[in-house]
Amino acid sequence: MELTENQDLFQAIFDSTANGITVIRPVYNEEREINDFSILFLNSHVLKQLDDLYYKGRLYSEVFPGIKENGILEKFINTAETGISTDFECKYTSNGLKFWFRFAAVKKDELLVITSENLTKKKKTEIALKSALETAEKQTRFYHSITNTTPDLVYVFDLSYKFTYANKALLAMWGKSAEDAIGKGLRDNGYEEWHAAMHEKEIDEVVASKKTIRGTVSFPHAELGSRVYDYIFAPVFNEDGEVEAIAGTTRDITEIKQAEEQQLLASRKIEESEATLRSMIDQTPSPTLVLMGDDLVIKQINKHMLAMIGRGEEIIGMPLIDVLPELRGQYVWTQVQNVYNEGMPFDQSEVLVQHNRTGVMRDYYYNLAYRPLIEDGKITGMIQVAVDVTEQVVARKKMEESENRFRVLVNASSDFVYRMNADWTVMRNLEGIDLQSDEGDVVFNWIDKFIYIEDQQKALKLITDAIENKKIFEMEHRALKPDGTLGWTFSRAIPILDDQNNIIEWFGAAGDISSQKEVQQIIKDSEEKFRQLADLVPQVIWTAKPDGYVDYYNKRWYEYTGLDEEKFGDESWVPMLHRDDVLPVLEAWYISVQNGSSYQLEFRLENKNTGLYRWFLSKAVPIRDKTGVIVRWFGTCTDIHEQKTITEKLESLVADRTKELQRSNEDLQQFAHVASHDLKEPVRKIKTFTSRLEEHLEGNLDESAARFIGRIHVAADRMFNMIDGVLMYSKINANLQKATLVDLNDVLKNIETDLEVSLQNTKGEIHYNDLPKLEGASVLLYQLFYNLINNSIKFAKNGVPPKITISSKIIMENQKVIALMTVEDNGIGFENEQSAQIFETFTRLNSKDVYEGTGLGLSLCKKIVERHGGSITAVGRPYAGAVFTIKLPLKQQEMGI
Known part of the structure; x- marks a missing residue:
């Protein structure tokens, strides 16, 4: 009882111990037998195991229910009854968890002091260690069993190249026991110097790189002789990750190598055999193909067969019937199936086959030879050889028909x-x-x-x-x-x-041929008369064969050229040509002969008597028979030297006159420029002094005087514009513009910008979209559309905003691609009878006092369109607007406009 008198001290001592301490008091039943214990104290180590910290006065078996099942309570009761201390280990389960404890129970007076030590970690460690040892032993047994039963060589090197392990297969190869081999190096175990040096170098490489290496080597076996081995060296790492040993395995691959060589040899033989067969099939002059399988797939086909059926190599791998579906139901397809199904060879000549190898179904005849391919007693395919004898069969039939016809003709x-x-x-x-x-x-x-x-x-x-x-x-x-x-x-x-x-x-x-002879004589007499007549003509007369070979000249030719009368063809007339005329004459004559068209050309011929050349006009026409075939050429050469000379003089005079006119035109152009400049100066002074007079008399002018001054301003402005118009009109034909590709959409955008003020003042609108691109002078095309749009704005109806619509489309006209464009407005229009008059110079349809202008705008438009090779027309109605139609070619014939 003294132990319990100072509970705090007692508790402090208990908690300071490393093990669990429990103080319990026996609990008796009615028969005065101990059947349980009442808990007096638990130190902190025991309390950690309890969810409910309240324990005092409670039964021991209630707080620790597992003590009854594993005999712990019974041993504590025995100690309490006998006073004999007990010490034991026991497995204890609580809340589904397993624990191991060491209990020691000591009786002190009527109390029982129990110390407990938690052995769970230790036990688990022991169990794990035991299991690990058992596993290791098992693995060691497995390892030894595997390494000693495998035919592969298994071994371990230390870092000094010595064997620390060798399995039975390796020992057997060496012919040594483990005691004789383990702990020794490569050379001690019979490795040749090159072999040992190679492996030592490889061991060093594994240690340095920490990577596995693999190789193949050949060396002798103690019993089997020379063998081929495949080996692997792998690093064995310690806890620090350093290589502490090298494990190796070596496999005898002699049989594999031999099998591979045999397989390779067999494969090569098969490939050589297939190549030989393929080469034979490719080189055979007869169309040949190989079919395989139940679907009779084209396995191989030579170029002759491909050419014969009119297909390419894409058909390889396709069933024959898919390539030539028209064979289905024909006699030849039945024979193909019989050969494959029954194995009976098929040979037949001139077999009729209908198919469309040229895209048209027609009859063909072939000499056919089919042979089954048999492998291991089974038909696996077939070889087909087909020789096209269509031409021979058709020729023979035609020959038979021809012979019959011939006999009929001969007899007739x-x-x-x-x-x-x-x-x-x-x-x-x-x-x-x-x-x-x-x-x-x-x-x-x-x-x-x-x-x-x-x-x-x-x-x-x-x-x-x-x-x-x-x-x-x-x-x-x-x-x-x-x-x-x-x-x-x-x-x-x-x-x-x-x-x-x-x-x-x-x-x-x-x-x-008596009648033909009579005709020949008549023709001969006629030709003689022709020659006599031809010799009387002052012109050169000649004839040629259908191929253009000259075979006759009249007497006039030989008199002019001085040539031998037996000379014909090119060898006589070509050398007589002026050297500048040779190529044009030959080319023109060749074209006429090839096309069968008439020939006409001027050229110079040398007169052998004078050595001078004279101009001739040569003409020739083909003479055709009733069927239109040319049988002869008839030609003449006429001396035109005098006419040609006069023409050349006239051409020279025309050229000189043209130069004079061009110079005169340039002078007139210069005059127009100077005149317009000189005319502008007095007009400018009239405007200046009128303005000064108006400023000087400001406030002193009556209504009439102001109106007169205003009319002077208007007249001066009109005169100024007239001078500019005349200068612009004269320049249209004077300056040659370079043709470039012009986008009319861009031209219209620029015009909109330039006329922005006029459009804003009149609230006018211009509508256009997708206008074409065409070749022309951009400056002139700008002036064309500027004048037309400016006219539409100028001649708008009072109080009505001008609306101008420009549309286009592409048409073909006279084999040219033309842009057809219309410019339509809603202005005052004009009488349709005046549609041609409005394009004349200085033409005005309206009073100059009401509408400004020089009368040159539309005439300028006409000149610009005509310079581009196009045309412009107009259609109008009074106060119903006007429509201008413009046709311009998309491409210009010349670079200058």
Whole structure:
């Protein structure tokens, strides 16, 4: 009881201890047995575990309910009953949390003093450490198990290049035990010098860079011989982040390398095989393609097949039927499917296929060869070879048709058609039947029968030459007609050659040309008459072939040039031309010949007798047959030297006169400028002295005098404006303006600025939008629109603000692009009959006392428009406004205006 007498002292001592201290008193039941304890004191260490700080007098098991479940209360009761102190560790659960405590219970009189030490952190640390140790041991076992069972080489170096660990695979490769190998360096374990030096350098690099490195090396195995290894060196770090060791793994990749080499070799062989196949397909002269898969996708196709179907390489990878959908339902597509599905090769010539490879569906004929591609006993695709024989088939059919027509024509022809053997000894008809004489004998000596005796020698010579040189025999010869008269025959025979270029037979025809001969004679006589007439003409007359080659001159040409009468073509007439005329003449003549158009040109020709050149006018026209084809050119050369000389003199006189007129015009322009300047001076003095007189008599002028002075001012101003107008009008034609691209929108903006005061005074408006850009003189175009707009403001109706609207559109006129513009106002207008009169110089339609002006504004507008190659017209009605229509080309033909 003495312990409890000074409670404050007791509490202070209890709180100062490092462990928990509890003082409890036994509580007895009815049988005088201890069944619980009453709490007297708890120090601060125990109080920290309680949510409810009020504990005195409460039961121990109530404050610490977990003591009954884990046997703590039972041990305290035993100490209280026996007086034997107890000391034990126990796990204690409170509010779902686990704690470990060490309890010591000592009985003092009737009280029980319990000290408790919280072992929770220690226990958790021990448990964690134990778990970590167990995990480490387990990992060590796993590590040893893995490193010793893996075929890879696993090892660890210290920083002095010595092995601190080597797994069984590495020891087996060395053929050593761990005791013999661990703690030794690379060279001690059998590494060659280069190999050891390389790894030591790599270890230094890992230590310095703290990074993993990887490499491949080949060295001998103790049992397996030379092997290839892939290795990795990785740094092992201590707690300070410094490298304390180097861990390495090495894997035997010999089989992998061999497999890769074999795979690479196989891949190369496959690629070479595919390349060879591709090259064979690309180089084969026949159109070829490879189809693969059930969809028969185009795997490969050569350029010949692409050209034949009219497509590009974009079709590679597409199903054939998508590329040529027109094949569906045709015989050829059925055969393609049979080859792929049944594996039966297909070969057939001249197969009809309809498709539109040129964009138009038509018939084609092909020699086709299809072969299935079989891999591992399964059809995987097919190869197609298609040779286009359309031309041959069509040609053969045409030939058959031609042969039939030929036989019909031959039989219908009046010509004698025949065949002869190689040496011309036997003649047969077209059907191969030997020709017979009138007596029925085979014709051998047919020359005597069909060629007149006087022409036989020539015939034999031509026949011999044709046989020896294997060339066509042609001859006009005479022959006796059935009626006994002598006529002309044209015979022609063509040799038929075999593959060895030997003559098999001759095919010939003979026709009666007696009438043609008679016509030729008539033409010859006519040409002779033409030549005689041409020689009588004083002009040079010439003719040329359709290609422009001159083949005839009359006598006048040779008399003038002195050339040999056998000379024709360019070699005769071109050298006779003046050197300045050669190129123009040749170019003009070439164009005429090419276009079939008439030829006319002036040029100079040299007279060989005098050595001088004279001017000629040459003309030529093409002579055409009934079908319009040129068969000959007929030309003349006429001496125009005197006329040409007179013309040149006239041109010189005109040029001189033009210069004089230009000089006179410049003088007149200078005079107009000086005159206008001199005229302005007296007008200016009239205005000055009138103003002074008005100032001098200010206040003394009656109404009439003031009105007279005002009229003097108006007249002087009008005179001043008239002089400016005359000067401006004269300058319009005098100065050449440079054509530039002018934006009419900008021109109108400038005019609005310049007329700002007039527009404000009259409340006038100008409306325009999207006017064109065109080539012209910007100064003149400004003057054009300024005069038109100023006129509209000037001639506005009294009390009505002027409104000017300018619109435009682009039209085609006389094959030129034209800007059509209208300037419309709401002014006083004019009579429509006066629409042409208003553009005349000094024309006025209204009184000068009412409307100011010189009468030159619209005439200036007309001159400006005409200088730009355009036109201006006007339409008006009295007091209903006026509309001016302007047409200007967008582009000027010349740079100067």
